[in-house]
Amino acid sequence: MTIQAPEGMELIYSRPESLAEMHTHYCPGCTHGIAHRLLGEALDELGMRERTILVAPVGCSVFAYNYFDTDACEAAHGRAPAMATGVKRTRPDNIVVTYQGDGDLAAIGTAEIIHAAARGEQITTIFINNAIYGMTGGQMAPTTLPGQKTRSSPDGRDVEIAGFPIRMSEVLATLPGAAYIVRRSMHDVKNIRKAKKAIITALKVQEAGLGFSMVELLSSCPTNWGIQPNEALQWIEEHMVPYYPLEDYKVIEAVKNL
Amino acid sequence: MPVDKDVGVNDTMAKQMLKGNIAIAEAALRAGLEAYFGYPITPQTELLEHLSKRMVDEGRVFLQAESEVAAINMVYGAASTGARVMTSSSSPGISLMQEGMSYIAGSELPVVIVDVMRGGPGLGNILPAQGDYFQVTRSAGHGDFHPIVLAPASVQEAIDFTVLAFDLAEKYRHMVIIAADGQIGQMMEPAELPEMKPINKVRPDWALTGANGRGKRIITSIYLSGEEMETFNQKIQDRLVEIKLNEQRWAELYTDDCVLLVIGYGTAGRIARSAVEAAREKGLKVGLLRPQTLYPFPDDRISELADYTEGCLVVEMNAGQMVDDVRLAVGGQIPVSFYGRMGGIVPLPDEILEAIEDTYEKLTIHTPK
Ligand SMILES: Cc1ncc(C[n+]2csc(CCOP(=O)(O)OP(=O)(O)O)c2C)c(N)n1
Ligand code: SF4
Numbered sequence: 001m002t003i004q005a006p007e008g009m010e011l012i013y014s015r016p017e018s019l020a021e022m023h024t025h026y027c028p029g030c031t032h033g034i035a036h037r038l039l040g041e042a043l044d045e046l047g048m049r050e051r052t053i054l055v056a057p058v059g060c061s062v063f064a065y066n067y068f069d070t071d072a073c074e075a076a077h078g079r080a081p082a083m084a085t086g087v088k089r090t091r092p093d094n095i096v097v098t099y100q101g102d103g104d105l106a107a108i109g110t111a112e113i114i115h116a117a118a119r120g121e122q123i124t125t126i127f128i129n130n131a132i133y134g135m136t137g138g139q140m141a142p143t144t145l146p147g148q149k150t151r152s153s154p155d156g157r158d159v160e161i162a163g164f165p166i167r168m169s170e171v172l173a174t175l176p177g178a179a180y181i182v183r184r185s186m187h188d189v190k191n192i193r194k195a196k197k198a199i200i201t202a203l204k205v206q207e208a209g210l211g212f213s214m215v216e217l218l219s220s221c222p223t224n225w226g227i228q229p230n231e232a233l234q235w236i237e238e239h240m241v242p243y244y245p246l247e248d249y250k251v252i253e254a255v256k257n258l
Numbered sequence: 259m260p261v262d263k264d265v266g267v268n269d270t271m272a273k274q275m276l277k278g279n280i281a282i283a284e285a286a287l288r289a290g291l292e293a294y295f296g297y298p299i300t301p302q303t304e305l306l307e308h309l310s311k312r313m314v315d316e317g318r319v320f321l322q323a324e325s326e327v328a329a330i331n332m333v334y335g336a337a338s339t340g341a342r343v344m345t346s347s348s349s350p351g352i353s354l355m356q357e358g359m360s361y362i363a364g365s366e367l368p369v370v371i372v373d374v375m376r377g378g379p380g381l382g383n384i385l386p387a388q389g390d391y392f393q394v395t396r397s398a399g400h401g402d403f404h405p406i407v408l409a410p411a412s413v414q415e416a417i418d419f420t421v422l423a424f425d426l427a428e429k430y431r432h433m434v435i436i437a438a439d440g441q442i443g444q445m446m447e448p449a450e451l452p453e454m455k456p457i458n459k460v461r462p463d464w465a466l467t468g469a470n471g472r473g474k475r476i477i478t479s480i481y482l483s484g485e486e487m488e489t490f491n492q493k494i495q496d497r498l499v500e501i502k503l504n505e506q507r508w509a510e511l512y513t514d515d516c517v518l519l520v521i522g523y524g525t526a527g528r529i530a531r532s533a534v535e536a537a538r539e540k541g542l543k544v545g546l547l548r549p550q551t552l553y554p555f556p557d558d559r560i561s562e563l564a565d566y567t568e569g570c571l572v573v574e575m576n577a578g579q580m581v582d583d584v585r586l587a588v589g590g591q592i593p594v595s596f597y598g599r600m601g602g603i604v605p606l607p608d609e610i611l612e613a614i615e616d617t618y619e620k621l622t623i624h625t626p627k
Contacts, residue, residue: 020474050470055335056478065476071466073338074478076361079331082323086335086343087466089319090293094468112331115324 016040018049020069029229031186031219032061035128038192039097040068042199046207052095055084059101060134060221078109081116084123095206096123103133106142106168113172120177120211124202127168130219131240138224142166145243150224165243169216173249179211181250185218187236191246204258211252218244273448278438279304281413281449282346282372285420287312290455292341293319295332300384301440302348302374318457326351330358330371337367338477340465342424342458346372348440349390350381359433360399363494364479368427370420371405372436374443377602385602386440386525391579394435395553402491404498405433406505407552409523410442414449415550421452426505428462430497437552439575441525441604498554507550508559512538516545518618519563521584522573523549525604530573533610542618552580557587564588569621573610574598593621 005011015021019040026032043049049070056064058077065072075083080098088096105113105127116123132150133139139152143165147156157165173181180202184195195217202213218240220232227235276284283305286294294313296306306322313320319336323329329345336343347355352373362369375390377383394407406426410416416438423434461467466475481487511534513519522530527548537544547563549556564570569592572581578596585594597613599605 051468053339053466053468062480065478069469069474071469071475073335073365073466073476074480075334076331076357079327079334079358082328082331083335083338085321085328086293086295086332086337087339088335089321089332090336090339090341090343091467111324112328115328 016044018043018052018069020067022066024067025063026060027223029220029222029232030060031130031217032128034186034192035099035126035217035219036064036067038196038199039099039126042196042203043070046200046203048095048203051093052097053087053091055080055087055096055098057098057100057104058135059104061099061101061128062135064099078104078107079112080104081109081112081121081123081125085116085119085121088121088123092122095203097126097203098123099126100128101134102127102129102131102141102143106166113168114175117172117175117178117212117214120179122206122209123212124206125212125214126199127214127216128219129168129216129240129244130221131165132221132224134221134224138221145239167244169214169249172214177212178214178250179252180205180213180255182248183216183218183244183246185236185241185246187218187220187233201255201258205255208254208258210254216244218246273450275446276413276449276451277304277444277446278413278416279374279443280308281417281451282420282436282438283308284312284451285417286344286370286424287316287318288452288454289421289424290342290457291318291344292457293336293343294345295321295323295329295336295343296345297323297326297329297347297351299348299351301376301386301443302346302372305346305372305374305443326354327357330355330362333369334358334362334365334367337362337369338365338466340461340467344370344372346374348374348376349378349387352390352393356397356399359405360401360403361479362433363399363403363405364401365477366431367477368431368433370423370427370434370436372438375437375439377600383602384440386442386444386575386604387600387602388439388524388526388575388579389600390437391552391574391576394437395555398433398435403494404553405435406430406501406554407435407437409437409550409552411524411528411548412449413442413445413447416442417449417451419550430501432497432501437524439524440602502554505551506554506556506558508556509548509550510559511546513545513547513563515543517543517568518571518614518621519545519547519567519569520571520573520610520614521547521549521560521580523552523580526573526575529605529607530610532607533614536607536611537614537618542614544614544618549580555583555587557583560584560587561589564591568592569617570594571614571617572596573605573613575604576600
């Protein structure tokens with residue numbers, strides 16, 4: 001169904017063509033939906049939909065392959081960067097995007113993301129950091145904050161037992177193969193705008209063949225954090241942003257000229 | 259170890275001395291291999307080394323992955339785009355690949371995987387062995403599936419089966435494993451390579467290429483509802499029935515009048531042949547059946563032979579794995595004995611001959627038909 005503007009009015013907002021016409025299964029207030037929309041808009045604006053091959057993860061966004069109106073495949077837990085490597089190496093003219101949660105990217109798939117970045121793999125990763133394992137019902141993630149209560153850290157993450165959360169953008173930025181690594185957040189409109197700009201830049205980096213690009217997005221999980229969606233956005237700002245600063249961690253010279 | 263420069267440069271069809279691993283690599287390349295992903299492990303490494311040069315020279319994809327886990331998932335991605343793709347490893351590496359192999363099976367993708375088997379369990383050793391029989395035929399990953407498994411017994415057969423592997427994989431949209439023991443990978447013998455075939459640029463109608471001027475395509479192994487999952491499971495089972503019907507392969511010798519049938523595959527089958535020849539010279543009516551496909555197992559032929567044979571002797575380089583399939587195939591009609599060496603020790607013809615003589619004696623004394 002294409003949305004049409006009433007007589008005499010201009011249509012200023014509709015579903016991006018890169019998003020399929022269907023409902024998602026995301027919880028109300030979850031920012032996975034916003035991230036999908038941003039990626040969809042970015043692909044539309046860059047005219048990349050027809051060329052894109054999406055690699056979906058295991059996590060709440062496992063069905064991302066349904067939600068984008070692009071060719072897509074579904075990787076094993078954490079292996080999206082390896083699968084994307086196989087896709088990109090055999091289809092170098094396609095735009096290859098992985099969409100991964102923090103358990104997927106920063107725990108089980110740490111080796112795959114580090115080596116994809118190290119090789120300068122010409123792919124773009126959208127990294128959803130919600131500091132929890134959403135899909136399996138709210139266990140501790142590698143990004144869970146110190147003291148944060150989860151189903152598997154019921155008294156709060158004890159760094160003596162579980163160590164400290166990993167800052168993946170900072171880690172990946174140390175690798176020469178990485179061309180563009182930034183962290184953004186989706187907790188308010190201003191930050192959402194910045195997030196979209198970053199996604200567009202990351203896709204342009206891939207198009208120009210400059211190397212690996214990743215946009216980390218601080219994201220909410222009201223369901224498993226056990227708070228209201230609006231409180232969850234506030235929680236991102238108050239608790240996550242201080243530990244995960246919203247910065248550009250790697251922007252090589254060539255990216256600035258894009 | 260330097261890449262064998264003669265191979266690939268010398269494009270003639272004449273026989274040349276070839277090491278098994280290099281022969282498989284070169285045969286795959288000539289069969290139109292578009293992408294290779296792998297990780298070094300003995301006794302398979304020459305295969306990867308050979309392709310590291312040849313694939314790049316031919317402008318094709320070669321990538322040394324960070325692990326076998328990554329390698330198989332790269333294969334998964336490349337296969338999703340419809341490319342002819344292969345990986346190779348040896349036993350411990352195949353264990354790591356099982357996750358990806360299961361996803362590949364669940365996505366019905368044609369891929370070729372080479373397992374140059376070594377001694378195990380654990381790190382084991384780098385000697386030739388056949389201890390992965392169960393792993394490749396039975397448990398190549400979680401869930402309900404079997405790959406097609408080809409077991410070469412010579413360098414020439416390794417070459418021929420490599421070409422066949424791609425054809426079978428694409429014909430059935432099914433995974434094919436070439437289960438070669440370390441001996442096949444490491445030995446050199448004269449063999450003939452196939453002619454160079456160009457890459458097939460035509461993509462199948464399920465391949466991910468970008469939804470340009472057509473609806474989107476999805477490669478996934480998820481079937482959420484029980485009904486959907488079972489329908490898919492049934493689809494795999496139906497295909498396996500078809501594969502069992504069409505693809506059982508074996509070689510046989512002296513089976514017309516044999517009292518004792520010796521069954522062995524790969525290197526064990528080859529050495530068993532020498533033992534069978536020696537037994538014949540001694541006047542014993544011994545025949546040989548060498549399965550070339552371990553899945554589908556040539557049970558139709560074995561069951562047929564059981565009708566007029568008095569016993570079987572299975573020879574393997576393990577503690578006895580294929581012997582279970584032989585027992586299933588003969589269905590209790592005749593006794594099945596076993597002779598195996600473990601630890602990566604290759605049995606000698608004389609040892610097998612002794613086992614043949616023992617079994618033969620028992621058969622002719624106790625169970626005359
Ligand atoms: C090999 C394997 N181990 C464990 C799981 C179970 N599992 C599914 S999703 C998930 C965690 C996902 O968390 P994250 O990546 O943070 O994504 P989110 O759901 O929060 O979006 C786990 C552990 C699995 N599917 N496969
Ligand atoms: S469980 Fe959390 S991350 Fe998953 S859809 Fe719900 S709110 Fe979003």
